[in-house]
Amino acid sequence: MANSSRSYNIIFAGTPEFSKTTLAALLQSRHSIKAVYTQPDRPAGRGRKLTASSVKVLALQHDLPVYQPITLRDPNEQKILIDLKADLMIVVAYGLLLPLPILQAPVLGCLNIHASLLPRWRGAAPIQRAVLAGDAMTGITIMQMDAGLDTGAMLYKAECPIRFDDTSATLHASLSVHGANALLTTLDQLDALTPQAQDNSAATYAHKISKEEAEINWDASAVELDRKIRAFNPWPVAFTHLGENVLRIWSASVIEQSSSQEKPGTLLRVSSEGFDVATGQAILRLNTLQLPGGRVLSAADLLNSRQTDFAVGKILG
Secondary structure (H helix, E strand, O other): OOOOOOOOEEEEEEOOHHHHHHHHHHHOOOOEEEEEEOOOOEEEOOOOEEEOOHHHHHHHHOOOOEEOOOOOOOHHHHHHHHOOOOOEEEEEOOOOOOOHHHHOOOOOOEEEEEOOOOOOOEEOOHHHHHHHHOOOEEEEEEEEOOOOOOOOOEEEEEEEEOOOOOOHHHHHHHHHHHHHHHHHHHHHHHHHOOOEOOOHHHOOEEOOOOHHHHEOOOOOEHHHHHHHHHHOOOOOOEEEEEOOEEEEEEEEEEEOOOOOOOOOOEEEEEEOOEEEEEOOEOEEEEEEEEOOOOOOEEHHHHHHHHHHHHOOOOEOO
16 A cells, blocks of 8 residues: 655644654654643652653653643643644543543544454553453554543554463553554555444453452462563562562463472472472462562572571561
8 A cells, every 4th residue: 555645733642752753753753743632730649749751851842832631621722732633632541531622633533553453452551451361362453542441443563472471560560662654654545445344242340459459379370470570560560478578579481390289389399590489270480589679689599598487498478
């Protein structure tokens, strides 16, 4: 399909690092950014200092107008956006609901970059849920936004395999680049693309991740626990208990052995290679861990400093 040379006047809406990749790509394209919308500055870090979003920082570096409304339900805020007279609004992990007047404001509507192959994993946490479910493939969907939650017609899809060692962090990085590239391709072909309705009967929902979900239940299989550890890296980080201490688990690997006769959660073997733990099925080797107030350490480094804490036969959980 031949690419269009048409350029669009765009309002960009996004907040986290994932969104920044797309804004950076648009800034290098032939398209014009009329304004950038991002969430209000939030307290961050130990000092809880008000901190600008990644998108705002990049926008200001390029002297773009930045808007940070608390809500877009306010008619005054809606008028400001409508008066920008944009061709398109590109929305990437913005974090605010877009009411109907906003969805209808741009001449060609609002396009969203969603980090899954819709209709699978609609909702807030598509990357984590895909890893947690053991999906072999995910990707990016460019869709026309409507009043529903990730229910709009699809314009373009790009697949991205999930490797056996992918974490949410590594997949997030891959999909941010896929998303930017997919959007530029979509804009090149926009006049020729036919929107495709989603099959609602095939939809799954990616519920928001909670810290409570990250607690390890050793009765689960080693494969399931490995997925959980990878899905919850870098947040909220899978954890278990070692005595009275919370032990955060940043990485692990499945040991292909028959299940231990020991109670799930039992430390079976302790070495510089890792800490082998009995699970409901097979054995899980803990590779990278963190104790309260401490740094993230390899099993070898943690063993050197806290050897007595990790004795064979101890029960985690």
